[in-house]
Amino acid sequence: MDMQFSEAECLKIDATNRKVYCRSNISNNLNEKEEFVVDYDYLIIAVGANVNTFNTPGVMENCHFLKEVEDAQKIRRTVIDCFERASLPSVSEEEKKRILHFAIVGGGPTGVEFAASLHDYVTEDLVNIYPGIKDLVKITLLEAGDHILSMFDKRITAFAEEKFGRDGIDVKTGSMVVKVSQKEISTKEMKNGGAITTIPYGMAVWSTGIGTRPFIRDFMSQIGQTNRRAIATDEWLRVEATNNVYALGDCATINQRKVMEDIAAIFKKADKDNSGTLTVKEFQEVLADICERYPQVELYLKSQQMHNIADLLKGSKEDVEKESIELNIEELKTILSKVDSQMKFLPATAQVASQQGTYLAKCFNRMEECEKNPEGPIRFRGEGRHRFKPFRYKHLGQFAPLGGEQTAAQLPGDWVSIGHSSQWLWYSVYASKQVSWRTRALVVSDWTRRFIFGRDSSQI
Numbered sequence: 001m002d003m004q005f006s007e008a009e010c011l012k013i014d015a016t017n018r019k020v021y022c023r024s025n026i027s028n029n030l031n032e033k034e035e036f037v038v039d040y041d042y043l044i045i046a047v048g049a050n051v052n053t054f055n056t057p058g059v060m061e062n063c064h065f066l067k068e069v070e071d072a073q074k075i076r077r078t079v080i081d082c083f084e085r086a087s088l089p090s091v092s093e094e095e096k097k098r099i100l101h102f103a104i105v106g107g108g109p110t111g112v113e114f115a116a117s118l119h120d121y122v123t124e125d126l127v128n129i130y131p132g133i134k135d136l137v138k139i140t141l142l143e144a145g146d147h148i149l150s151m152f153d154k155r156i157t158a159f160a161e162e163k164f165g166r167d168g169i170d171v172k173t174g175s176m177v178v179k180v181s182q183k184e185i186s187t188k189e190m191k192n193g194g195a196i197t198t199i200p201y202g203m204a205v206w207s208t209g210i211g212t213r214p215f216i217r218d219f220m221s222q223i224g225q226t227n228r229r230a231i232a233t234d235e236w237l238r239v240e241a242t243n244n245v246y247a248l249g250d251c252a253t254i255n256q257r258k259v260m261e262d263i264a265a266i267f268k269k270a271d272k273d274n275s276g277t278l279t280v281k282e283f284q285e286v287l288a289d290i291c292e293r294y295p296q297v298e299l300y301l302k303s304q305q306m307h308n309i310a311d312l313l314k315g316s317k318e319d320v321e322k323e324s325i326e327l328n329i330e331e332l333k334t335i336l337s338k339v340d341s342q343m344k345f346l347p348a349t350a351q352v353a354s355q356q357g358t359y360l361a362k363c364f365n366r367m368e369e370c371e372k373n374p375e376g377p378i379r380f381r382g383e384g385r386h387r388f389k390p391f392r393y394k395h396l397g398q399f400a401p402l403g404g405e406q407t408a409a410q411l412p413g414d415w416v417s418i419g420h421s422s423q424w425l426w427y428s429v430y431a432s433k434q435v436s437w438r439t440r441a442l443v444v445s446d447w448t449r450r451f452i453f454g455r456d457s458s459q460i
Helices: 069-086 093-099 109-129 131-136 154-167 214-222 263-270 280-293 295-303 309-316 329-335 350-365 367-372 420-432 437-453
Strands: 008-014 019-027 033-039 043-045 101-105 138-143 170-173 175-180 184-189 196-200 203-206 231-233 245-247 252-254 398-403 406-411 415-419
Touching: 008 214, 069 093, 069 109, 069 131, 069 203, 093 101, 093 131, 101 109, 101 196, 109 131, 109 138, 109 154, 109 398, 138 175, 154 170, 154 398, 154 406, 154 415, 214 231, 231 245, 263 280, 263 329, 280 295, 350 367, 398 420, 406 420, 415 420, 420 437
Parallel strands: 043 245, 101 138, 101 203, 138 170, 231 252
Antiparallel strands: 008 019, 019 033, 175 184, 184 196, 398 406, 406 415
16 A cells, blocks of 8 residues: 655645645745645545634734644743843843743643643742742633533532642633733633733633634535534544545534434334334344434433333333333334433543544545455344444543642543652553554653653753
């Protein structure tokens, strides 16, 4: 198989003519960036998302972001520049405090991890190089909600807020940023009658919200998906209204089909004798396909502590033995009317995107084989089976590094772990996700050297 890599950015997708218009990231001898066109048979879109500023004035002009590698490099340079400027003898004490005030907007996992990492970087490394101004450094985390890490267990949220308090990181909850100028951030207090507060800062990092990239928005308008935040795909990650375009990660969202939309087709497929009623046996024969095609059914059974569909059917007719239960379509609609309430959108995390990428690669590698021998669930609205099993996300837990070699982990089964042991668990998971063994070895080596000798300050 021939593979070609091009370091370029996508400008436009022409869905009708199957073309992708690109611009090289590398300039030629005339300092111009070459544009070119790529034809495709199949297209996989995995470009992530843009920053969402919620139209807050001054954010794009004055804030740093955490989306690209270049963003991290820019933040590192700015942090050093702040310390260098604050070290100048001509700068007043008040101006030094402003310059050394680092503000992070967004109390989600990314904002919390960055605040913790910045605190470690400052207290473990930079204070040794700039000892005269170490007491002037301040880190503030701004969150519009009532708590940081609101998507985590309450025990993790409470521990994170307490730890940040001990570390001297100022956590301001209930503070919504309404404007960012060159030297000040204006926040609206969500509880104190909407009072506006102004905070001077030296560097601001915006870490909240995800938006749609311009060329993705244009592509969505071409295929009739307007007024959406992300590209809608089916359960096989195929973009709706297309046959050969797939999308994954933050730029896409799975449009899980509802059971009630297909209830008539499900009933007809299960009613093999065309009697107009379903027995437990008939339903059991298609149950595996139903659960695979509509995962909300299985989630609903678990939420109701039911072992199988027979328990669900029996619940509608308590005085009848389950073997003799027969339901017509209206009774089936009543039983399954609440199933779709279990539908959930997948979180915009790297864990989801990673699993989607692995799934899609396996599908493409086995496409020819599955054309001949489909392995997916029954087509309730057609004949035969789907080529592949639909994508299923398996939640493996989530981590929130809190600095000081401590991490909070929330794992499946409502298991919560906080502390140094969780940090090493996070290290092991991170290292295992690296593509090559060489990269894994380098990552582990770097962590070990930093743990024993500290960071290499010569690289600062």
